[in-house]
Amino acid sequence: xxEERLDFRALDxxxxxxPWNRVVASVVTRGMAARxxxxxxxxxxxxxxxxxxxxxxxxxxxxxxxxxxLLFVDPAPQPVPAxxxxxxxAVVDWAWAGPSQxxxxxxxxxx
Amino acid sequence: xATEVAPxxxxxxxxxxxxxxxxxxxxxxxxxxxxxxxxxxxxxxxRYLRAAYVVALAVLGNRHDAEDVAQExxxxxxxxxxxxxxxxxxxxxxxxxxRNRSRNLRNTVPARRSIPxxxxxxxxxxxxxxxxxxxxxxxxxxxLMHALAAVSDIQREVVLLHDLEGWHHADIGASLGVxxxxxxxxxxxxxxxLRERLVGSGLPGGSxx
Numbered sequence: 001x002x003e004e005r006l007d008f009r010a011l012d013x014x015x016x017x018x019p020w021n022r023v024v025a026s027v028v029t030r031g032m033a034a035r036x037x038x039x040x041x042x043x044x045x046x047x048x049x050x051x052x053x054x055x056x057x058x059x060x061x062x063x064x065x066x067x068x069x070l071l072f073v074d075p076a077p078q079p080v081p082a083x084x085x086x087x088x089x090a091v092v093d094w095a096w097a098g099p100s101q102x103x104x105x106x107x108x109x110x111x
Numbered sequence: 112x113a114t115e116v117a118p119x120x121x122x123x124x125x126x127x128x129x130x131x132x133x134x135x136x137x138x139x140x141x142x143x144x145x146x147x148x149x150x151x152x153x154x155x156x157x158r159y160l161r162a163a164y165v166v167a168l169a170v171l172g173n174r175h176d177a178e179d180v181a182q183e184x185x186x187x188x189x190x191x192x193x194x195x196x197x198x199x200x201x202x203x204x205x206x207x208x209x210r211n212r213s214r215n216l217r218n219t220v221p222a223r224r225s226i227p228x229x230x231x232x233x234x235x236x237x238x239x240x241x242x243x244x245x246x247x248x249x250x251x252x253x254x255l256m257h258a259l260a261a262v263s264d265i266q267r268e269v270v271l272l273h274d275l276e277g278w279h280h281a282d283i284g285a286s287l288g289v290x291x292x293x294x295x296x297x298x299x300x301x302x303x304x305l306r307e308r309l310v311g312s313g314l315p316g317g318s319x320x
Contacts, residue, residue: 006305008275010251011168013178014161024160027182028152031189035147038190 141198144189152189159202160185162276163209166286169267170213172260174252180216184209206286258308265289266301273298 014020042050094105135143135154143151163184168177188195188205195204259267265287272278272286273294284294 004302005274006270006302006309008255008271010248011174011255011271012161012275013164013174015248023178023182024153024156027156027160027185028149028189030182031156031186032147032149032152034186034190035192 136199137201138198141192141195141201145192155201156185156189159205162202162272162278163205165271165276166206166209166268167213169259169271170210170264171217172256174256176216177213180213181209184212187212202282203286254309258305261304261308262301266297266304269294269297270301270305 009015013023091105097104135151137155137158140151140155144155160181163181164177167180167184168174171177171180184205188208195201197204259270262270268287269283272283273280278286280291280294280298284291287294289297
């Protein structure tokens with residue numbers, strides 16, 4: 001195989017050491033600054049821990065609002081409308097009356 | 112967006128040894144950098160920034176963009192050094208970041224700068240105080256860039272890492288996820304195509320180093 005090298009020195013960015021060393025120093029400075037900032041950045045667990053107090057305060061407020069509402073609201077179910085109750089009773093009577101025709105059902109509900 | 116996953120590659124370098132008073136190996140430098148050691152970071156940047164530039168150049172074909180991407184990728188690598196799970200394979204991890212960021216840039220902003228492989232200006236880090244010297248180097252660089260346009264991304268990366276950066280085929284193959292034999296094949300093909308293009312251009316197509 002051909003192992004002879006072509007001369008790519010014209011593309012070598014480090015051929016002049018002065019500007020190249022500046023670039024290297026700049027990359028190091030930016031990288032270390034970014035790393036220091038990343039280390040200071042709180043983790044997800046730390047962020048969640050930071051929200052602990054506001055979350056507890058919000059939960060307490062919701063509890064204070066919810067307790068009187070639950071105490072004073074009537075939990076009894078709404079009564080069935082009178083018209084619907086009559087129809088239900090008529091259907092039950094018709095069913096208990098023994099063998100009959102469908103038309104009797106209409107008579108029973110008053111239709 | 113391509114993900115930046117640490118590949119299973121190892122990058123042994125000729126100067127990457129812990130023997131005697133020689134330079135520290137990558138794993139040692141990564142460990143020290145994690146502890147905030149600026150000198151370790153400087154050593155790693157000095158060791159691999161040019162290779163990062165070469166990989167970016169192979170993908171982007173634009174020296175300005177390649178320099179920007181190589182620097183940004185290195186800044187990100189330092190920032191996220193904790194994510195480098197195998198510190199002795201830092202170079203392969205870094206090159207994956209560079210390659211992915213270069214491809215993302217090429218895919219998202221294809222016409223941001225001059226036509227790839229046809230740019231005619233030296234990147235910021237390559238300027239010297241002598242404008243005449245810069246002009247001569249710029250002409251040579253233009254011819255090389257024009258010739259490099261004739262080969263594929265992977266061939267460009269192989270030939271630049273081998274000829275300019277001095278990497279061995281085992282390292283190049285590991286970085287690219289191909290075999291050493293395939294790396295040699297890519298180099299052979301790239302050299303043939305490049306020599307065809309460089310003949311008569313007056314360019315240094317011969318050997319060096």
